[in-house]
Amino acid sequence: MLDQDFILQTRGLSVYYDSKIAVTDVNLNVARNRITSIIGPSGCGKSTLLRCFNRMNDLIPSARVEGQVLFDGLDLYGPDVDPTEIRYEIGMVFQRPNPFPKSIYDNVAFGPRINGFKGDMDEVVERSLVRAALWDEVKDRLKASALSLSGGQQQRLCIARALAVEPRVILMDEPCSALDPFATLAIEELMRELSEDYSIIIVTHNMQQAARVSHYTAFLMLEETRVGFLVEFGESRKIFTNPEDERTEAYITGRFG
């Protein structure tokens, strides 16, 4: 693939918490309008890596990032980059649904409002909720509290909220781990649809999920001596059927971690 087919690239990316390293020298290319999943055992640095893509690690005082993260060629950690601007372009959905304790409408409108959006807000809210496959369920009660929704609905609301600012990338950190299998399938279906227009990176513990939804898979690992290093990265089909590294094979077949 050509470089311009990659929306995000990391170059020698390492992350430290104080002096403790959590991600080691990761080089990863994230394809445009595809789903890339990051898998690996607990504590191997998946979330830490994901949070580099929208500079959420900036919020943790002890975190320090080395190396480069290129977003369409622009270094996100460059000197003139404002992290709040990046986050308009690169949205995030969290492990546990975290809607604001406001109405459904206000949740979706939050991003556009702080973004200074001047157009038709009703339309943005409807479009985002439709895209997140939630519109039909909530269209009659947009003024109701977001907390009156079920867990799966709340997570789709969080996706709608992220979509409302029209990001180009959506980061998802175990978005289904708090959901039942039915809601999980709904979110997976949604991701597949969204990947036509968005680039998605998903962290997951669920191997089947990674195999089902993602085009590419990155396998991170930790060992006694090294933490958060990339073992293997490639097409999911290959990683899950015919991995090159034996550690990957051990992990995906459940003989490890």
Add this chain to the structure above:
Amino acid sequence: MSKDVVSPPLGRGTRNAWKRKFLERAIAILLFLSSFLSILITAGIVAVLLFEAITFFVDVSFLEFITGTRWTPLFSSKQFGVLALVAGTTLTAVLAMVVALPLGLLSAIYLSEYSPDGVRRLVKPILEVLAGIPTVVYGYFALLFVTPILRGISGDIAVFNALSASIVMGIMILPMVSSLSEDAMRAVPRNLREAAYALGSTKLEVSTLVVVPAALSGIMSAFILAVSRAIGETMIVTIAAGQNPSFTLNPFVPIETMTAYIVQVSQGDAPAGSIEFKTIFAVALLLFAITLIMNLLSQYVVSRFREEYE
């Protein structure tokens, strides 16, 4: 538990279960009694207030009391218009809140959202110590320090005035407002802040659009608690605001609050049973009613504005 749970084979288990049950009961009864006692005491106080106040209202019409604006029970021509005292209380409480609310909220936002951990760990205990300073100290601080400064600024300000007392009362309430609001704001889950940051919010937007609204019920109850505190505050106004009941909203002149009046009569030599003496029960009952209404209001507001998380 269902009946067919296998009982422990040895007597020991059964006896422990019995002991535990007994202990549970005893504790429940103890807790009931202590809460009952405090209710009983409150009821007793209200009963005494009511009884004395009723004998007062035999002599003075309730309408005159509640609508009159001149309060001169200690003079020979007695008038019982409590609004003169209510005005003093309102004036000082409102001015104190004007000082305490904005500063308290701002400092809470700073401590909760902006300050580095070290600063917070240093400032929080200091705030709590400030809240423990005896109010008589604040009273003399108002009279001997703030009042001269105010009088230096404007010659229109009397030695005893509502302004000085209110400013200092605001300073006294400030730590409470700040500390309680900060507690409420820090209780807002971290993942709500992260959600807002991930949408491109600045720190200011996270604080004002997410954290403060989510903590609003806690902040409101801190505010209302502060108002109750200001209404009930006694020492500062007694020392610095004067003993001159006047139906005015002018903060530069001497006034008298309900609390200060009660102190004045209790300290003086009004004979028990006299009409002057009974006035303090009527005033105290009114004070009690106002505070009660404030508390009910607070409960209503808290339930009305609650933005629940989780």
